[in-house]
Amino acid sequence: AxxxxxxxxxxxxxxxQQYFDERMIIENHLRSAVSNNELxxxxxxxxxxxxGELWGFEALIRWNSPVLGFVSPLSxxxxxxxxxxIVPIGEWVLRAACRxxxxxxxxxxxxxxxxxxxxxxxxxxxxxxxxxLSVLExxxxxxxxxxxxxxxxxxxxxxxxISSKLEALKERGIGIALDDFGTGYSSLSYLKQLPITTLKIxxxxxxxxxxxxxxxxxxxxxxxxxxxxxxxxxxxxETPEQLAFLERTRCDKIQGYxxxxxIPEKEVAGWVAGRMA
Ligand code: C2E
Ligand code: CA
Ligand code: CA
Ligand code: CA
Numbered sequence: 001a002x003x004x005x006x007x008x009x010x011x012x013x014x015x016x017q018q019y020f021d022e023r024m025i026i027e028n029h030l031r032s033a034v035s036n037n038e039l040x041x042x043x044x045x046x047x048x049x050x051x052g053e054l055w056g057f058e059a060l061i062r063w064n065s066p067v068l069g070f071v072s073p074l075s076x077x078x079x080x081x082x083x084x085x086i087v088p089i090g091e092w093v094l095r096a097a098c099r100x101x102x103x104x105x106x107x108x109x110x111x112x113x114x115x116x117x118x119x120x121x122x123x124x125x126x127x128x129x130x131x132x133l134s135v136l137e138x139x140x141x142x143x144x145x146x147x148x149x150x151x152x153x154x155x156x157x158x159x160x161x162i163s164s165k166l167e168a169l170k171e172r173g174i175g176i177a178l179d180d181f182g183t184g185y186s187s188l189s190y191l192k193q194l195p196i197t198t199l200k201i202x203x204x205x206x207x208x209x210x211x212x213x214x215x216x217x218x219x220x221x222x223x224x225x226x227x228x229x230x231x232x233x234x235x236x237x238e239t240p241e242q243l244a245f246l247e248r249t250r251c252d253k254i255q256g257y258x259x260x261x262x263i264p265e266k267e268v269a270g271w272v273a274g275r276m277a
Contacts, residue, residue, distance in 0.1 A: 026079050029065050034092055039063055041096055042262035045271075046115065046233065046255045049247055054272070056113030058149070058255065059097035060262045061089070081121050090122045091131060098139040098146065100265060105145075109272060115147040115177060120154045120162075129165050133172070147175035147198065152184030155194065167195040177233065182221060192228060199225040203236025206256070209245050219249040226250070 033039050043057035063071045080086040094116050101114040122128055136143055148169065154162055166176050177198035178191075182205050201221050208214035218234070225232040234246050237256030246254055263271050 023079055023082075026068070026071065026076055027083050027085070029067055030063070030076060030080060030083075030085055030089075033063060033065065034088055036066075038065055039089065039092065040265060041093065041100070042264055043100070043268050044255060044262040045260045046113075046253050047259050049243075049251055049254050054112065054275070055253055056101070056111075056115065056145070057268070058115040058262075059093060059100075059117070061093055061117075062264075077119070081119055084121060086119045086121050087125065090119055091135070093117075094132065095135050095139065098135055098141040100268075101145060102139050102141045104269070104272075105141075107269070113145045113147060113175075114141075115149055115175075117149045117179070120151075120157055123150070123154055123162050123165060124157060129168050132169060132174070143169075143173040144175075147177050149177045149179040149200065150196075151179050152181075163193075163195055170195050170197065175231075179235075182217070188224065196230065198231040198233055200233045200235055201251070203256075206234050206236045206238075206242055206246075209242045210239070215245065218245070218251075222246075222249045222251045 040062050041059045042062055043059060045057055046055045047053065048055050061073050061077075063073070063076060065071055077086065080089055097114050097116050101112060104112050125131070132146075132148075136146065148166075150166070170176055175198055176196045177200050178194065178196045179200045180202045181199045182202045199221065201218060205214075205218045205221060209218055222232045231252045233253040233255060234242075234251050235255050237243055237246065237254045237258045239258060242256075243254060243258055260271065
């Protein structure tokens with residue numbers, strides 16, 4: 001490994017070395033982040049497009065390191081996957097998000113769901129299914145209120161093994177959403193074989209609603225999803241024009257800054273109460 005490191009250094013030069021240094025620093029601090037309570041969750045609302053009612057939230061991880069400050073999940077999730085720290089971190093996220101949602105339900109918000117991002121590294125574990133079911137049992141959250149968000153790249157790993165795990169969870173009533181849909185390269189016939197319940201249209205297609213010539217992409221995805229019997233969610237909705245277009249195309253759920261940015265856990269109850277007032 002040392003040899004390879006040296007070789008890379010010689011080929012890619014200083015930038016590569018800087019990346020390795022940065023990675024090492026993040027990895028070292030991340031190792032103690034869970035036990036030091038440095039991780040927290042923000043919750044971004046998802047709304048039923050037709051009725052305007054709150055469906056629930058997507059849990060999004062935040063890391064405030066005493067040494068590094070706020071580190072974006074876009075930079076540390078990849079590193080956590082490479083060093084497998086995503087396994088304990090991912091379980092922590094799932095447990096915290098399910099507990100939070102069960103608490104909300106206990107406070108009278110009975111119908112709220114929770115959507116949780118799952119990494120391929122977690123799905124490759126033999127006991128992934130058992131882990132999810134035991135978190136539901138421990139927290140008391142009913143399976144139909146949980147949705148797992150996965151990406152197409154997951155199925156590159158070991159299609160059969162991962163599909164059967166997701167299928168088992170789906171049979172229990174857990175939702176499976178295909179995140180960032182449209183950015184991968186799945187053929188439509190392949191899509192049919194996946195054990196999923198929801199398509200989540202990537203933000204790039206929602207952005208393109210503002211350009212008349214590109215609009216048809218977003219509405220085509222909604223139609224394809226519905227033809228396959230799937231729910232369709234749009235992420236990254238920022239403008240009333242995008243919302244109006246998605247309403248017309250009968251997209252089921254929307255999420256984005258136009259509704260709300262991700263909300264720190266402690267502020268969620270206040271946000272919900274304010275919305276109902
Ligand atoms: P994602 O799953 O696609 O999540 C959506 C990202 O877009 C979030 O960024 C969210 O804050 C942002 N977003 C939502 N609405 C809007 C909008 O209207 N406009 C714009 N410009 N952005 C919007 P965030 O929280 O920085 O997360 C980035 C990515 O990190 C996520 O992308 C997801 O892939 C990953 N991630 C976050 N939390 C977790 C986690 O608990 N586990 C795993 N495995 N990955 C996570
Ligand atoms: Ca997501
Ligand atoms: Ca997404
Ligand atoms: Ca995205």
